[in-house]
Amino acid sequence: MTRIVYLNGNWLPEADAKVSIFDRGFLFADAIYEVTGVVGGKLLEYPGHSARLQRSTAELGIACPLTPDALLEVHREIVRRNELREGLIYLQISRGTADRDFAFPENPTPTLTLFTQAKPVLDNPKVATGISVALLPDQRWARRDIKTVQLLYPSMAKMEAMAKGADDAWLVEDGFVTEASSATAHIITEDGKLVTRGLSNAILHGITRASVLDIAGKAGIEFEERAFTPDEAKNAAEAFITSATNFVLPVTEIDGRPVGEGKPGPRTLRLRKLYIEQKLAEAL
Numbered sequence: 045m046t047r048i049v050y051l052n053g054n055w056l057p058e059a060d061a062k063v064s065i066f067d068r069g070f071l072f073a074d075a076i077y078e079v080t081g082v083v084g085g086k087l088l089e090y091p092g093h094s095a096r097l098q099r100s101t102a103e104l105g106i107a108c109p110l111t112p113d114a115l116l117e118v119h120r121e122i123v124r125r126n127e128l129r130e131g132l133i134y135l136q137i138s139r140g141t142a143d144r145d146f147a148f149p150e151n152p153t154p155t156l157t158l159f160t161q162a163k164p165v166l167d168n169p170k171v172a173t174g175i176s177v178a179l180l181p182d183q184r185w186a187r188r189d190i191k192t193v194q195l196l197y198p199s200m201a202k203m204e205a206m207a208k209g210a211d212d213a214w215l216v217e218d219g220f221v222t223e224a225s226s227a228t229a230h231i232i233t234e235d236g237k238l239v240t241r242g243l244s245n246a247i248l249h250g251i252t253r254a255s256v257l258d259i260a261g262k263a264g265i266e267f268e269e270r271a272f273t274p275d276e277a278k279n280a281a282e283a284f285i286t287s288a289t290n291f292v293l294p295v296t297e298i299d300g301r302p303v304g305e306g307k308p309g310p311r312t313l314r315l316r317k318l319y320i321e322q323k324l325a326e327a328l
């Protein structure tokens with residue numbers, strides 16, 4: 045089956061969807077994106093992703109080409125057209141096309157694209173083992189709260205972590221963990237407290253992060269929003285990442301050292317179960 049993608053109001057077979065070489069997304073990474081998980085043909089956490097999309101475009105002064113309601117309809121339609129049951133929807137909005145110039149063009153027409161990727165997200169074999177992470181310096185730009193397509197450093201960090209035999213990187217800046225290459229980093233201390241970095245321009249404001257904190261609070265798991273050091277992470281009882289397609293995924297090794305007993309922790313697995321139950325029930 046040929047994948048059908050969305051490009052500026054048109055539904056096209058993927059091979060026919062073409063974007064100009066003058067698109068500012070291509071030339072300047074002048075574009076933002078969102079990734080929404082899909083399970084059972086339904087959208088997970090759509091209101092959160094929609095709100096963050098509005099925030100990212102507003103921060104960059106990019107005109108969002110469709111209303112939130114119209115964008116929701118495009119998300120639903122792309123699921124239908126591709127008969128997507130499980131996987132993700134990627135959405136990108138660039139500022140548009142113009143002759144190459146550092147100054148933004150006046151009144152550009154944004155380029156809006158969406159495509160689907162089918163993949164199992166519920167049955168992730170890494171849930172049973174956890175993932176390993178390598179600590180690496182955070183060399184990204186200073187506005188990580190905006191979800192831009194400027195992902196070269198996260199990609200390089202992931203490659204470096206993999207070259208060290210790890211699954212992913214946890215990035216470190218000024219002596220504190222910021223986040224993973226494409227997920228939020230969390231630890232659970234020996235006394236059972238969930239610790240996650242507070243919101244600022246240093247990290248992406250994860251949609252899954254916000255839901256997990258809400259769920260933790262209701263489940264009686266105490267949490268603290270503050271930065272934590274690499275040493276605290278290495279000595280934590282449990283560690284995990286959160287993201288739209290990983291949900292809550294255990295981290296069982298940091299820089300070659302086991303976290304806790306070196307296997308997925310009970311609180312992490314409980315949070316994953318609660319998160320999935322709640323988000324499937326709320327899926328659109």
Ligand code: PLP
Binds near residue numbers: 224227247251287288
């Ligand atoms: N942090 C970074 C740098 C990310 O790229 C992502 C997801 O892509 C996240 C955190 C997690 O965000 P969310 O839970 O909204 O998927």
